[in-house]
Amino acid sequence: MSGFWSNIFARDPKKDSTLELLETIPIFEELNLRELRAVERILYRRTFSPDEIIFSQGDPGVGMYILGEGEVEIRSEPDQTVLTTLRVGSFFGEVSLLNEVPRSATAAARTECVLWGFFRPELMDLIERWPKLGVKILLHLAQIAGRRLVAVDVELRDMRTRETGER
């Protein structure tokens, strides 16, 4: 293709697809393009080979991961029970963005994986530099934490009902 006709102004497709991926993550809902680009700039791209541990249960959590490529398994220690398998567009570990809590399960790459890491130091830095954007992200993080809490509460109630039914 000649340089005259080819689209030399096209953005890097790799970058655009990262933005597309970010747009689908509930934490970054309502962010405009400029804000999404600011988030993209502070993400760390990490690659993992099959079976490689992303983090271990009990380790202090530093932040969350967004799955860009491949599959990730969430396992419960010590019996290695697979709790769930995550696919492209999933995110996990977001609780540790708010606070340094021990990881509640182990995450391991099932296949060759590309993960985008969003970590607490970068979030804190973002809040300092761009409070409006920081608040938007924090609000969504809180909403997700709340939703998870409701889900766990329902699960717990179901378990109790089953327990009393069995007796």
Add this chain to the structure above:
Amino acid sequence: MTFAESTNRAPRWGIRIVGVGTVVLILILAILLPGLIALLTLGALIAYLLDPAVQMLERRGLNRTSAASIVFAALSLLVVSVLVVLVPAAVAQFEELLTMDLSRATATFDSANMRINGWIGKLGLEEVDLLDSILAYLGERMPSIIAVLPNALSFIGNLALFPFIVFFLLKDGRMLKKTTFLLIPNRYFEFSLGLLFKMDRQLGNYLRGQLIEAFVVGVLSIAALWILDVPYFLPVGIFTGAANIVPYLGPSTGAVTAVTVILVSGGSPATAFLIVVLFILIQLLDNGVVQPMVISRKIKMHPLLIVVSVVAGGQLFGFFGLLMAVPVIAILKVFFVESVQYSRRYRFQSG
């Protein structure tokens, strides 16, 4: 093009080779060019200390480059004005201090010498000449001071490079951090990130606080000495501010210097007393008002550790080492304590 196809992977061993290579290169450079590495470290430290100012401007909607440029320009202006206004005045006062009429001081020395020799005589030892032995000591030391000069000249040459280092580290520090972290293996990645974050939270405040404190104490001391009409108030005040970085020893060293200057230059003991009172007031103000405002978290260091590190710093690197000893020990302490404590909580599994 799907997302999966769009991202090409660098082979894992390739990243490892680059990582190990970088570490080796830095070590070789540190051995071959210690001056340059020192300059880079100092530049990084200054950029790090100035980061909150850049962040403050970014919060107002400026991009990183403009924010860094403004902070850098403000710093340059400050440094230049200090160099233009303060330094010539301080140097003039220093010169005066060195060439002043020493007849009074010599008389004091002579009487002290006579008294000491009186005691020595009673003990049956050989008499000494205090002034002569001090001059002989200085004579021995002079050649080493001259030998240091060429080193100092190359340092000034490097100094021209210094503003560039500070500016680019200020502007691109965040990007550099991100690039450096690409080289860290997955297993240690979260640990390193968390460790750096913990260190930054403890040290950032502490180091910035120390600097602000030294500045405030320096300005107050200059003002106090100026009000009391103490000669050479500029160098003595600057010295007092700088010495304030050294805990325990610093504040009293400043007061002792000021009192010595006033007594040797023919001031009255009453003025000397007033200096001591004012310096105590400044210390109270520093401890009661300035410190609680600027230092949110203290780094605990044993007094013995402080004294030993200050003496070691002084012996190894002179006056500069004396001043830098405590901050350096604080950095090392936080690094070692945090890495040990934090690594205990990690399992470092590779899968």
